[in-house]
Amino acid sequence: MEVKGKRVLVVGLGKSGIxxxxxxxxxxxxxxxxxxxxxxxxxxxxxxxxxxGIVVEAGYxxxxxxxxxxxxxxxxxVPADVPQLLQARQAGIPVIGEVELAxxxxxxxxxxxxxxxxxTTTTTLAGEIIAASGRQTLVGxxxxxxAISFVESATDETWIVLExxxxxxxxxxxxxxxxxxxxxxxPDHLDRHHTFANYAAxxxxxxxxxxxxxxxxxxADDATCIAMADKTKAGVYWFSRQREVDHGAFVSGDSxxxxxxxxxxxxxxxxxxxxKGTHNVENVLAAVCSGMLAGVDPAxxxxxxxxxxAVEHRLEYVATIRGVQYYNDSKATNVDxxxxxxxxxxxxxxxxxxxxxxxxxxxxxxxLLENRVKRVYTIGSAAAKIESQVRGSEVVGAGTIDNALxxxxxxxxxxxxxxxxxxxxxxxxxxxxxxxxxxxxDLVKQMEARELQHAGSARAGxxx
Amino acid sequence: MAKRVSVDKWLFTVxxxxxxxxxIMVFSASAVMARERFGSSYSFLLRQLGWAGAGIxxxxxxxxxxxxxxxxxxxxxxxxxxxxxxxxxxxxxHDSHNTHRWIKLGPLxxxxxxxxxxxxxxxLAYFLESRWQQIADxxxxxxxxxxxxxxxxxxxxxxxxxxxxxxxxAITTSVLYIAGMKMRYLGYGFLASxxxxxxxxxxxxxxxxxxIAFLDPWKDPQGHGFHIIQSMIAVSTGGLMGTxxxxxxxxxxxLPEPHTDFIYANIAEELGLWGAALVVxxxxxxLYRGIRTALRNxxxxxxxxxxxxxxxxxxxxxxxxxxxxxxxxxxxxxxxxISYGGSSLFITLASVGVLxxxxxxxx
Numbered sequence: 162m163e164v165k166g167k168r169v170l171v172v173g174l175g176k177s178g179i180x181x182x183x184x185x186x187x188x189x190x191x192x193x194x195x196x197x198x199x200x201x202x203x204x205x206x207x208x209x210x211x212x213x214g215i216v217v218e219a220g221y222x223x224x225x226x227x228x229x230x231x232x233x234x235x236x237x238x239v240p241a242d243v244p245q246l247l248q249a250r251q252a253g254i255p256v257i258g259e260v261e262l263a264x265x266x267x268x269x270x271x272x273x274x275x276x277x278x279x280x281t282t283t284t285t286l287a288g289e290i291i292a293a294s295g296r297q298t299l300v301g302x303x304x305x306x307x308a309i310s311f312v313e314s315a316t317d318e319t320w321i322v323l324e325x326x327x328x329x330x331x332x333x334x335x336x337x338x339x340x341x342x343x344x345x346x347x348p349d350h351l352d353r354h355h356t357f358a359n360y361a362a363x364x365x366x367x368x369x370x371x372x373x374x375x376x377x378x379x380x381a382d383d384a385t386c387i388a389m390a391d392k393t394k395a396g397v398y399w400f401s402r403q404r405e406v407d408h409g410a411f412v413s414g415d416s417x418x419x420x421x422x423x424x425x426x427x428x429x430x431x432x433x434x435x436x437k438g439t440h441n442v443e444n445v446l447a448a449v450c451s452g453m454l455a456g457v458d459p460a461x462x463x464x465x466x467x468x469x470x471a472v473e474h475r476l477e478y479v480a481t482i483r484g485v486q487y488y489n490d491s492k493a494t495n496v497d498x499x500x501x502x503x504x505x506x507x508x509x510x511x512x513x514x515x516x517x518x519x520x521x522x523x524x525x526x527x528x529l530l531e532n533r534v535k536r537v538y539t540i541g542s543a544a545a546k547i548e549s550q551v552r553g554s555e556v557v558g559a560g561t562i563d564n565a566l567x568x569x570x571x572x573x574x575x576x577x578x579x580x581x582x583x584x585x586x587x588x589x590x591x592x593x594x595x596x597x598x599x600x601x602x603d604l605v606k607q608m609e610a611r612e613l614q615h616a617g618s619a620r621a622g623x624x625x
Numbered sequence: 626m627a628k629r630v631s632v633d634k635w636l637f638t639v640x641x642x643x644x645x646x647x648x649i650m651v652f653s654a655s656a657v658m659a660r661e662r663f664g665s666s667y668s669f670l671l672r673q674l675g676w677a678g679a680g681i682x683x684x685x686x687x688x689x690x691x692x693x694x695x696x697x698x699x700x701x702x703x704x705x706x707x708x709x710x711x712x713x714x715x716x717x718x719h720d721s722h723n724t725h726r727w728i729k730l731g732p733l734x735x736x737x738x739x740x741x742x743x744x745x746x747x748x749l750a751y752f753l754e755s756r757w758q759q760i761a762d763x764x765x766x767x768x769x770x771x772x773x774x775x776x777x778x779x780x781x782x783x784x785x786x787x788x789x790x791x792x793x794x795a796i797t798t799s800v801l802y803i804a805g806m807k808m809r810y811l812g813y814g815f816l817a818s819x820x821x822x823x824x825x826x827x828x829x830x831x832x833x834x835x836x837i838a839f840l841d842p843w844k845d846p847q848g849h850g851f852h853i854i855q856s857m858i859a860v861s862t863g864g865l866m867g868t869x870x871x872x873x874x875x876x877x878x879x880l881p882e883p884h885t886d887f888i889y890a891n892i893a894e895e896l897g898l899w900g901a902a903l904v905v906x907x908x909x910x911x912l913y914r915g916i917r918t919a920l921r922n923x924x925x926x927x928x929x930x931x932x933x934x935x936x937x938x939x940x941x942x943x944x945x946x947x948x949x950x951x952x953x954x955x956x957x958x959x960x961x962x963i964s965y966g967g968s969s970l971f972i973t974l975a976s977v978g979v980l981x982x983x984x985x986x987x988x
Contacts, residue, residue: 166921168921168923170923191921191922191923192923193923214986216924216925223758224758225757225758225805229920
């Protein structure tokens, strides 16, 4: 695609928006960016873009800004039904996402991983597995480095492992993964996709441009995934925690088995997996599928999986203080992720819940709360809604994360778990879920330091 | 620092060609008259050469100043205020040809109305940059955007110089159009201007005579029709190939102002249809490259500046050539880059320097 001299508008100044704008400017496009955030909210971004001769519109989307463009590139955070975008589409202006922009330039083989939960873990793990085979591997996408930033370094031999969200898939045209993985499809982001059918359809677009020599990797334990198998031309491989599959990876007894086109082989014992939680077994299975399909030696896969620790903010162990374990699952920005987090611990959970509501139904948590959770501490703007829907466990309105943590640590007894798995977006009180997770971890570390100091001085006092 | 691309070579070349052609034609048109008046054939040429040199120097300097420097209110309003002051100031000077168009400072003289055009363009670009999206809000955007143009145009009409006032409004309209003004407001503006135009034309006898002369020049061939008839004779004498440089007869005291407002008639006579068409082609390229620069730029401020400057040159060229060809009643508007006249040439060249700078920006 030739963009030299073209007028291109980039909508949304997230990581991928900035990367896209700079990429386009480097290729000689005349670039403008538009974001509804005010200038004060973008203190670092705006000067960076202005320095490169990019025109910045901040605080609103100008209706006319969208009219006079030859191409519009939108960031994942931008709803596709913004009126200005609808008008632009009507006027015949091509509107694509950052992933699609990258797809037009990227060389190499793409492994694309989507799903409602587990994308980040699976993407990171699959990336490490493929890298272990010695091939040049780039890992990014929705998390970390935007796909567009790989264009410079990728060659025909490169493997690019990308986490892609349903939002990104909504705006693809030619994006063509060699291996496309759908982990699971559960209600999430209904505030933007409006219906579950729309959401599942967006996920299924990952197969859209695949051919018969490509691979689709699907979760055999997920009904929506099973229904997707008909929609792809690619060779379908399954993964399952619960049953044997025709082709793919599954758990049999206490081992992970790979059943390829030609032969069947054991990859590794389940017990060697260092990630916690049953959902992580599914993520490992999906990553094993990707690795095997990419031609990685099973011995490498076994070694990587055995050494692979949790991804930051994804059910991440932080510390143990007075026998209470603290876990950071700030990336649980929806109810389903919170369910998976709760399923990882049998009982004694003190759950910090809340943030910015995404139109979720929190009552689905109730049976788990009743069985596994001692107390719920609500934070953020969703607190009132959560308090009205949640039953089966005592609910404490804590307001802020430090208050919630203090109250939880006061009432927790040894053997309990304090878990941040808020089921909500973070934007009411934090910049991002990463920010929320880091604040949580810092607070826990401070508590730990105080505790150690206290214990130290108590010992000193005892001696004297 | 913004990455820079080279200046638009088409625009740059066209401008230099027009200036060069202008110098040749000014000499050809004025040599005999200059010898009569000053005893040297080169008198007008040398003065014009001086202004062209200064103008091109100014253009090269301005071309290397980042246009974003001008988007400061202090610059915009100082420029606008200064221009207003000069336009009021001209009435204190003695009139020339019964008009108050000139300010004379020793040997130098210039028309403040020349400054009005860039001042209006700069103000429009500055004012509309942050408000153009709301241009449908006529009370808070359209009206305040057009107000200084109306004020300056009124002062220019008072000089009296209706042609330049009309050119100012045409430039304003072009910028407002690019900023997204609805066509119906253009209609309202046109309707609203009919009444003042009626009084300014029908009730001012020399203008009314020009209109009559424009409609039927041969009714009064030695009086009001003389100018148009002589111009048409020049054009028709030229034919396809022209009489050749310096060979024209009409400039020999038949055609008034052969080196200034009617220089295009002289071009048509001496260089024929080919020469006349060349000028049209050069201005067409200027228009195309100027509008292209404006439309491809993402920065609204740059878009409006580029549009205004392009319109400034093209509108004047269009009016001037139309007058010479008898397609419009006589107006005192020079042919940009070509007509003899220092302040016009200098200010036009400095203004296109801004346009050339905009072509260098990657955004």
